[in-house]
Amino acid sequence: MTAFAIEVSGLHKSFGKTAVLKGLDLSVPAGAIFALLGPNGAGKTTLIHILSTLVAPDEGAARIAGHDVVRARNEVKRSISLTGQFAAVDEMLTGEENLRMMCRLSGLSGAESRVRSAELLRQFELEAAAGKRARTYSGGMRRRLDLAISLIASRPVLFLDEPTTGLDTISRRALWDMILRLKEHGITVFLTTQYLEEADELADRIAVINGGRIVAEGTAEELKARVGGEVIEFRDAADELLASIPTSGSAADVRKTLNEMAGLFPEGTRIGIRKPSMDDVFVALTGNYTNSADKKEAAIS
C-alpha cells in the first residue's frame, strides 16, 4: 500500500443541476482514523459512495490503496469494507448465525467461519448475546454486529458513514473504543460524523467539507488553533450561554472584546475564558450550528 490509503484530487460530482463536489482534494495516511465533518447535504455520503465505487465521479481522480476507483473498481472493492450499506443484518437469525452466514458467503469454510465468528463476537463484546435473535438487539448492539460483519474479510480500508448516529452516549463510547482498536490492526478508518466530539476523540486527522470543497484539514489541535487562542464566553445567572467570541488570546484582544461587548448583556452576566472547541471550528468554517445552544448564541452574537 502507498503511504496514503486514500488519495482524492479535483473531484467533481453533480446531480442534475446541483453541484455537490466542486474540486475536492484529500489525502488520508494509511493506518489513520480520518473524520470528515460537514453540514447536512455537504456531500459526505456522496464522497463515500464515490470512494467505494457505488457512484462514478464526473471529473477528478480518487485512489484507494493505490487503485483508481473508476479504472480498478474490483481491486478497490477488495480493499474496502463499508458499514451500514451492504452488511445486511438478518433480523431472524442470531448474532452468531448472522456472522457465520456472512463468513461462509465470503468464502470461509465451516470450521474457519466458526473461529472467525467467535473472534468477532469477542472483539465486539457480543458473546453474551451471540445466541439471541438480532431483532432483540439494542441499537448499539446492532451497530456492533453490523461493524463485525463488515470486518469479516479484514480489508485495509473501512468506511463508516455516521457510525454512531442515534446511539446513546454509552453505546457511542463503546463503539468508539472498538473503532480505536481497529487502528491497532492497521486498518485505515474513514468516517463521517455529525458529532464534533466524535471527530475530536477518535480522529488522527479531521477534514471539514463545505461548499463542495475541503475548507480545512489537520489534527483537532491544528484546527482549533486556527479559530484563535482563547474563546470568551458570556453566560447568564442560570449559566445559559449567551455568546461565545473567539479571540487571539492576547490581553489586548481580550480587553478589546470585553469593551466591545460591554452594555450588550444584562447585569449579572458571567464571563469565562476557554480554549476553542471543535464546535467553534465548525461554526467558524461552515457558518453552521450543530445544536440549539449554538443557534441561540448565533442569534445573539
Ligand SMILES: Nc1ncnc2c1ncn2[C@@H]1O[C@H](COP(=O)(O)OP(=O)(O)OP(=O)(O)O)[C@@H](O)[C@H]1O
Ligand atoms: N442520487 C442523488 N440524486 C440527486 N441528488 C442527490 C443524490 N445523492 C445526493 N444528492 C444530493 O446531493 C447533496 C449531498 O448529499 P449527501 O448525502 O452526499 O450529503 P451529506 O453531507 O452526506 O449530508 P447528510 O449529513 O445530511 O447525510 C444533497 O443536496 C442531496 O440531496
